[in-house]
Amino acid sequence: MDIYTNEGKKKLIKENTPRSTLGKNLVKSFLIGGAISGGGEALRILLLKIGVAEKQAPVYVSLTIVSIAAVLTLLGVFDSIARHAGAGTLVPISGFSNAVTSQAIDAKSEGLVLGVGAKIFSICGPVILFGLAAGVIYGAIYYIAISFGW
Amino acid sequence: MKRITELKAPAYFIASAAVGGREEWQGPLGGSFDFIDPSDSFGQSTWEMAEAEMGRVALNVALRKCDLSHSDIDVIIAGDLQNQCVASAIALDSFGIPHIGVYGACSTCTESLMLASAMLSLGSYKRVATLTTSHNLAAERQFRAPTEYGAQRPPAAQWTATAGGAFILSTDDEIINENRRRGLPVSACITDFLVGRLIDGAIKDGANMGAAMAFAAADSILSYFEESDLTPRDFDLIVTGDLGAVGSRILREILKEKLPSAVSRHEDCGLLLYDMSSKDVHAGASGCGTSASVLSTHFLPMLERGEVGDILFLSTGALMSQSSLLQGNSIRGVAPAVHLKSLTANNKRSSDKISAPCCNNDEVRISDTEAYEKQPSGSNAEGKPGYTRPDSGQISENNGESEVRG
Numbered sequence: 147m148d149i150y151t152n153e154g155k156k157k158l159i160k161e162n163t164p165r166s167t168l169g170k171n172l173v174k175s176f177l178i179g180g181a182i183s184g185g186g187e188a189l190r191i192l193l194l195k196i197g198v199a200e201k202q203a204p205v206y207v208s209l210t211i212v213s214i215a216a217v218l219t220l221l222g223v224f225d226s227i228a229r230h231a232g233a234g235t236l237v238p239i240s241g242f243s244n245a246v247t248s249q250a251i252d253a254k255s256e257g258l259v260l261g262v263g264a265k266i267f268s269i270c271g272p273v274i275l276f277g278l279a280a281g282v283i284y285g286a287i288y289y290i291a292i293s294f295g296w
Numbered sequence: 297m298k299r300i301t302e303l304k305a306p307a308y309f310i311a312s313a314a315v316g317g318r319e320e321w322q323g324p325l326g327g328s329f330d331f332i333d334p335s336d337s338f339g340q341s342t343w344e345m346a347e348a349e350m351g352r353v354a355l356n357v358a359l360r361k362c363d364l365s366h367s368d369i370d371v372i373i374a375g376d377l378q379n380q381c382v383a384s385a386i387a388l389d390s391f392g393i394p395h396i397g398v399y400g401a402c403s404t405c406t407e408s409l410m411l412a413s414a415m416l417s418l419g420s421y422k423r424v425a426t427l428t429t430s431h432n433l434a435a436e437r438q439f440r441a442p443t444e445y446g447a448q449r450p451p452a453a454q455w456t457a458t459a460g461g462a463f464i465l466s467t468d469d470e471i472i473n474e475n476r477r478r479g480l481p482v483s484a485c486i487t488d489f490l491v492g493r494l495i496d497g498a499i500k501d502g503a504n505m506g507a508a509m510a511f512a513a514a515d516s517i518l519s520y521f522e523e524s525d526l527t528p529r530d531f532d533l534i535v536t537g538d539l540g541a542v543g544s545r546i547l548r549e550i551l552k553e554k555l556p557s558a559v560s561r562h563e564d565c566g567l568l569l570y571d572m573s574s575k576d577v578h579a580g581a582s583g584c585g586t587s588a589s590v591l592s593t594h595f596l597p598m599l600e601r602g603e604v605g606d607i608l609f610l611s612t613g614a615l616m617s618q619s620s621l622l623q624g625n626s627i628r629g630v631a632p633a634v635h636l637k638s639l640t641a642n643n644k645r646s647s648d649k650i651s652a653p654c655c656n657n658d659e660v661r662i663s664d665t666e667a668y669e670k671q672p673s674g675s676n677a678e679g680k681p682g683y684t685r686p687d688s689g690q691i692s693e694n695n696g697e698s699e700v701r702g
Contacts, residue, residue: 147550147554156499158546159507159542161549162507162542162546163504163542219444219446225446228446228448229446229448231446231448232447248441248446251442251444252444255342269445
């Protein structure tokens with residue numbers, strides 16, 4: 147056994163570190179993530195039925211999921227669900243909502259401007275930055291395509 | 297160079313106290329804590345202040361136990377997990393005790409005991425106190441993510457303990473005799489210590505600190521027995537701080553090859569503090585409060601009752617920050633060791649007497665902790681929440697929240 151080189155240590159660590167139970171985690175995240183997405187779709191259909199415009203319905207759905215996730219975060223329930231759901235709550239917009247709300251709650255004790263204001267997007271910052279950047283690139287491509295009449 | 301420092305006079309534990317939060321209360325040692333707040337908030341509005349309050353309560357209870365006032369303490373060596381050790385600084389300012397702040401990540405407890413015993417051996421101090429705290433939610437906020445952030449933790453991740461421990465040490469014969477006259481037990485001491493070396497843990501995964509620290513623990517244990525005349529057979533237990541399930545497994549693998557007689561004597565505080573079947577704790581407890589509170593609630597009482605004679609006690613520290621990990625640096629481990637000796641146990645034991653009550657198997661199992669559940673756990677066996685030791689004029693219970701005066 148070699149415990150004096152990094153390779154030896156890494157080998158020993160790898161052999162003794164348990165892996166996540168992938169199968170169980172996948173099933174749980176599929177079911178919970180699926181339930182959120184399925185619920186969202188049901189709500190969209192319902193909104194269309196009661197006469198909401200087709201372009202607006204998805205926005206209302208997103209808002210509803212964001213609000214519910216924010217309230218669950220405030221109640222301290224969200225992290226208990228996410229512990230099981232993993233990507234199931236992270237990937238839908240609920241994960242974004244939780245990242246913002248939880249950071250806001252935490253930063254509250256440090257003041258409104260330098261606490262909440264400065265830190266609120268520290269976790270979801272990458273989503274905002276790269277989401278916007280992707281939007282700009284997509285917009286540019288779209289603009290060029292339109293102007294060439296494609 | 298000689299690495300083991302033999303103390304001129306042993307440093308005696310004249311009092312100790314442990315405080316904890318909800319998870320710690322529900323763990324197998326829950327009934328032995330001196331003070332528990334199941335809300336984890338200790339009556340404060342922020343988790344950082346809760347950690348400070350926890351330290352204040354711990355020191356107050358330790359002082360009450362040996363009937364001392366803060367002015368009787370010459371120096372306090374204190375540390376916690378927050379930046380610049382601010383929790384212990386806030387906790388201690390009202391006491392007016394000369395203060396040394398130490399940061400050894402999760403090794404702070406042993407680090408401060410080691411320094412306290414070294415200072416006492418200078419002869420100019422009569423009583424030196426140490427204080428170590430960590431708070432789960434304050435640590436989450438500082439090192440990981442907001443407290444309500446929803447994420448899945450990998451199985452190797454550990455749970456930072458909301459716990460603290462205070463110890464008061466002395467080498468002065470008069471103080472020890474005075475304590476005994478008053479019926480206060482003095483039955484354990486530190487006889488020698490070894491300062492740990494910094495060992496590269498070879499990983500950059502902040503969720504697997506136990507593995508990173510295992511090599512530092514192994515280095516200290518191997519160095520100790522290389523230099524000392526003693527062998528692992530002279531010790532009843534070799535206790536590490538917070539290696540957890542993964543780190544303990546790695547340490548035992550190493551010891552199995554390099555020092556086989558040490559394997560059956562190894563125990564880990566991180567595996568003793570919580571009910572390991574609880575889903576959230578994963579690989580066990582971490583944080584400097586782990587070794588401090590388990591030493592106070594479990595190992596010191598064992599030494600006092602004479603169930604064990606000698607313990608090699610190592611707290612293990614993982615030195616890193618969020619930035620150092622993101623910048624690609626691996627975690628460094630450090631593991632200072634102190635030799636704890638019981639004054640009540642028969643120290644002339646034969647080599648066949650091995651009193652390690654569990655861990656005869658080199659595999660770390662959940663049932664490792666079960667052996668402790670039936671153990672008598674002090675005067676608060678029912679483990680009621682809130683204030684659990686009604687002997688203090690300084691501390692009172694207030695609707696389940698702690699309140700400390702003076």
